Amino acid sequence: MKKIGVVLGGCGVMDGAEIHESVFTLLAIDRAGAKAVCLAPNVPQMHVVNHATGQEATGERRNVLEESARIARGEIKDLKTVKAADLDALVFPGGYGAAKNLCDFAVKGGDCTVQPEVARLVKEMRAAGKPMGFICIAPAIAAKVLGVEHHVQVTIGTDAGTAQKLVGMGARHVSCAVSEIAVDQANKVVTTAAYMLAQRISEVADGIDKLIKKLVEMA
């Protein structure tokens, strides 16, 4: 059974992994006959946002691995213990966690830094010729790690401002409808816009289902 690493960046769209995208990723992996291996870095979240008000909950501190474990029902590994050799493919759901905790693109745009263990694993997967998927805003991670050297091609949907920032990091951007995927065959990178574009939860599920089917096929 192929093992697909799922990198989570917390639990909740405003400060962590987007929950719907993460769950549809896990479902699609199961339905594709593969096994999900949930991973998260054991680091503090950038901050905590009260999702009922949208305001920052100042003074609260949460840990990315512990909050990601909510989505994984406790079945999760510290990302730093995992190597490319342990996996057949790797996928990143979106949400602000991908752009606040796995990298700091939400704050620094094109000048962002990727969390070191995340960058290490992405580079290892690329070197091993294993496929990767990036959902929603997570293509920012692909752009930063694989942009300058590999000119990775990604989609974040149709948002011109965000697309321009990815191009500024060396990536190529292709516009793409919400239920479709962009495939960079040379780099084995698959992307889909999900909540960067979706108006309905079922559109998110459809795009992620396609992405995972392609990823498992390439693995």
Place this chain on the structure above:
Amino acid sequence: MKKIGVVLGGCGVMDGAEIHESVFTLLAIDRAGAKAVCLAPNVPQMHVVNHATGQEATGERRNVLEESARIARGEIKDLKTVKAADLDALVFPGGYGAAKNLCDFAVKGGDCTVQPEVARLVKEMRAAGKPMGFICIAPAIAAKVLGVEHHVQVTIGTDAGTAQKLVGMGARHVSCAVSEIAVDQANKVVTTAAYMLAQRISEVADGIDKLIKKLVEMA
């Protein structure tokens, strides 16, 4: 478009709403052509559990409405502001939140108390002849509120100990496979076992999809 209330009890299987069950509920409602209206009581959680270790995070305090809002992406209402007249149907995903925050069945078993606004809304829906769905351990709420007077029929799968506790509250229990639903036509109550039985995430999705289709059909 039919409005389906979705009552969330936090965010995370060990101390809140089971995340996969909640997301599949929202997806199935959208795919059935209905509209989800997320609701949660504005009350403190019973406690907080570190989902990476399974241990209680003593000293941490979280609010059920604020944590539920993570699953709802901020689109959530305080349950006390909602009446049966605002909804066509009501559904409760499971997770320990249903048995710790929406009622205290996890601690007190058959002697449990249902959170007053939750009990009020369930009684209103029953009185209005509107259908309700209860997933995983949430049938404990149905048993407590609709057991003695209405002898509601439910399933929590095949766990004899838990089933016996529901029967002790006046409910009737029927064993049911994970991808199937139990339908109490007289009370318009639909139940499915989900993670009370499921070995795979796709089994959870299948059972909930059936439950929501039935619920929307009855609404």
